[in-house]
Amino acid sequence: MKELLGTAGFFGTAGTVGADLSYLLAVVFTAMFTTSWVLAKKGEGTKHHNLVFISMVSMVIYFTVYYFFRQLGVLALEGKEGFGGPEEVYNGVFVPILSVHLFLVTMGLILAFYMVIQGFRSSKKIEGKYVLTEGDLKVRSTTFKKVMLILLGAWGLNQIILTFVRHASWQSSLAWALIFGTIALVISLEKAIEKWLPDGAKRHRVLGRGTMVVYILILVTSTLTYLMLYVIYPAKPV
Ligand code: HEM
Numbered sequence: 001m002k003e004l005l006g007t008a009g010f011f012g013t014a015g016t017v018g019a020d021l022s023y024l025l026a027v028v029f030t031a032m033f034t035t036s037w038v039l040a041k042k043g044e045g046t047k048h049h050n051l052v053f054i055s056m057v058s059m060v061i062y063f064t065v066y067y068f069f070r071q072l073g074v075l076a077l078e079g080k081e082g083f084g085g086p087e088e089v090y091n092g093v094f095v096p097i098l099s100v101h102l103f104l105v106t107m108g109l110i111l112a113f114y115m116v117i118q119g120f121r122s123s124k125k126i127e128g129k130y131v132l133t134e135g136d137l138k139v140r141s142t143t144f145k146k147v148m149l150i151l152l153g154a155w156g157l158n159q160i161i162l163t164f165v166r167h168a169s170w171q172s173s174l175a176w177a178l179i180f181g182t183i184a185l186v187i188s189l190e191k192a193i194e195k196w197l198p199d200g201a202k203r204h205r206v207l208g209r210g211t212m213v214v215y216i217l218i219l220v221t222s223t224l225t226y227l228m229l230y231v232i233y234p235a236k237p238v
Helices: 002-006 017-041 045-070 074-078 087-122 141-165 170-196 200-232
Strands: 123-126 129-132
Touching (some): 045 087, 045 129, 087 170, 087 200, 129 200, 141 170, 170 200
16 A cells, blocks of 8 residues: 555656545545535535535544555655755745644644534534524533543543553653643633633534635645645655
């Protein structure tokens, strides 16, 4: 698989199959999310929900596979050698764009999980159709405590497995602590978000639009990264 991903790509650029495939999928996912936005705008709550759900599951599968095969994105894979342009462009343009891209991807993944859960919480199925329910939507403090305790328990269990079964490195424990920490932070942020946008339906619309904009920006930054790496400044042959 790794060898296949490293062969010449199908777009006719300097990109490999891995690079072309990940770019193609970035376009497909953005198209799916944008279509689900159009469906929501047309008041097609159920179709919107279905498409968002499929898009999110495929996106998470894609990122997991991508992570295994290409490790944390182009920089880790290509290194500086993958970029054939001048040093100033690398440091002043390419790295900042790539950093913004990685930041947006992280935000996009967190927001996707948040929005799917928020979508279920803020909508009701009426005669088989999802509709947003107007009115205050708050997490009860007992539920909040329960969720935090479950999260703590899951982290503890995972840490026991990491330490005693998998004998994993401290870096791996740290990565997992950061993942669980981020989830806890997002759940805690919900309290602040509730104050800012108490109405569940409005919260879904405002944050949903923000999420959609993040997805579009992810496509913009991945297009720029792709163009710089494989069209404008491909690596010089050694
Ligand atoms: C990544 C996840 C999601 C995003 C980014 C998202 C985004 C949005 C946006 C932007 C709107 C408002 C459209 C507009 O007026 O501009 C919307 C509406 C809506 N969403 Fe979501 N959504 C997500 C997940 C869900 C889920 C999981 C459900 C259901 C369980 C859901 C149910 C609805 C409903 C019922 C509406 C109202 C449609 C109408 O106006 O009739 N959403 N969503």
